[in-house]
Amino acid sequence: MLASGLHYAAAWRGRTVVVKYGGSVLDAGDAGTVIEDLVLLKGAGVNPVLVHGGGPEITRMLDRLGKETLFVQGLRVTDAETMEIVEMVLAGRANKALVTMISMAGGSAVGLSGKDAGLLQASRLQAPEGLGFVGEVVGVRGAIIQTISDAGHIPVVASVGIGEGGESLNLNADHAAGALAAALGASKLVILTDVPGVMRTGPGEPEMLSTLSVGEVRQLMADGIVSRGMIPKVEACLNALAGGVPSAHIIGTSTPHALLIELFTEAGIGTMITTQAG
Numbered sequence: 001m002l003a004s005g006l007h008y009a010a011a012w013r014g015r016t017v018v019v020k021y022g023g024s025v026l027d028a029g030d031a032g033t034v035i036e037d038l039v040l041l042k043g044a045g046v047n048p049v050l051v052h053g054g055g056p057e058i059t060r061m062l063d064r065l066g067k068e069t070l071f072v073q074g075l076r077v078t079d080a081e082t083m084e085i086v087e088m089v090l091a092g093r094a095n096k097a098l099v100t101m102i103s104m105a106g107g108s109a110v111g112l113s114g115k116d117a118g119l120l121q122a123s124r125l126q127a128p129e130g131l132g133f134v135g136e137v138v139g140v141r142g143a144i145i146q147t148i149s150d151a152g153h154i155p156v157v158a159s160v161g162i163g164e165g166g167e168s169l170n171l172n173a174d175h176a177a178g179a180l181a182a183a184l185g186a187s188k189l190v191i192l193t194d195v196p197g198v199m200r201t202g203p204g205e206p207e208m209l210s211t212l213s214v215g216e217v218r219q220l221m222a223d224g225i226v227s228r229g230m231i232p233k234v235e236a237c238l239n240a241l242a243g244g245v246p247s248a249h250i251i252g253t254s255t256p257h258a259l260l261i262e263l264f265t266e267a268g269i270g271t272m273i274t275t276q277a278g
């Protein structure tokens with residue numbers, strides 16, 4: 001067990017792993033072992049890149065300012081004033097909180113948003129209509145990530161993109177992570193969330209699906225089994241795979257050291273999506 005773990009660790013040295021950490025997990029105020037795992041991975045020579053959202057905290061801040069939050073098809077309607085708050089919370093508070101947690105855990109992190117060094121080029125989403133400053137990634141300038149990683153730091157990326165006119169655009173963090181993984185030539189995309197993986201509710205207990213092919217994922221979406229917050233996650237996985245990332249995973253943070261288990265054990269944890277049939 002220990003020996004095979006060390007074999008895996010050796011095999012992962014120098015490789016890039018993009019990890020997405022959701023706002024809902026952050027909100028719990030308890031990052032569990034995620035931060036420790038990132039620091040341990042970095043120490044083992046892996047290059048983790050953290051991408052984060054911050055949905056609940058944005059909503060809380062908007063509440064405090066007396067601004068109502070509207071969602072259309074799960075996307076936050078983002079007018080100019082809301083975008084200011086989104087950027088303040090994501091690139092400010094949430095980003096610096098994660099950077100600080102990594103630092104307190106003995107690592108070193110550099111926080112940036114998709115605007116820094118032109119990292120996440122975005123354009124406004126055309127549909128559904130009336131979303132305002134909501135964007136999708138249309139290009140990635142990933143060189144800055146390599147520079148930060150090579151210098152021994154963990155890059156922490158807030159999901160704000162830069163539009164054609166220099167404007168800030170609110171990006172879905174799952175989608176941003178998928179696009180970044182593909183552009184960086186990452187060896188793995190890991191999306192952490194508050195459920196153990198992609199679940200199927202049948203007549204009995206909910207079942208966790210440990211391996212899914214691209215076709216199976218499409219079927220689960222068509223059947224409505226994958227819904228709401230899970231939709232952008234599987235989409236991000238499919239995009240990463242299409243962009244050449246060999247495997248994409250959706251895993252829960254409730255198991256201690258889920259990230260290390262995923263990387264350094266044969267069985268892994270949560271749901272793995274691959275281009276291989278099965």
Ligand SMILES: Nc1ncnc2c1ncn2[C@@H]1O[C@H](COP(=O)(O)OP(=O)(O)OP(=O)(O)O)[C@@H](O)[C@H]1O
Binds near residue numbers: 024053200
């Ligand atoms: N088939 C499914 N299997 C598992 N979860 C599902 C499924 N379909 C929908 N979901 C929902 O997706 C949720 C995870 O997405 P969600 O967007 O809430 O979390 P997050 O992205 O980690 O955090 P946040 O969006 O707050 O940053 C689960 O809690 C569950 O309610």
Ligand SMILES: [Mg+2]
Binds near residue numbers: 022229
């Ligand atoms: Mg989400």
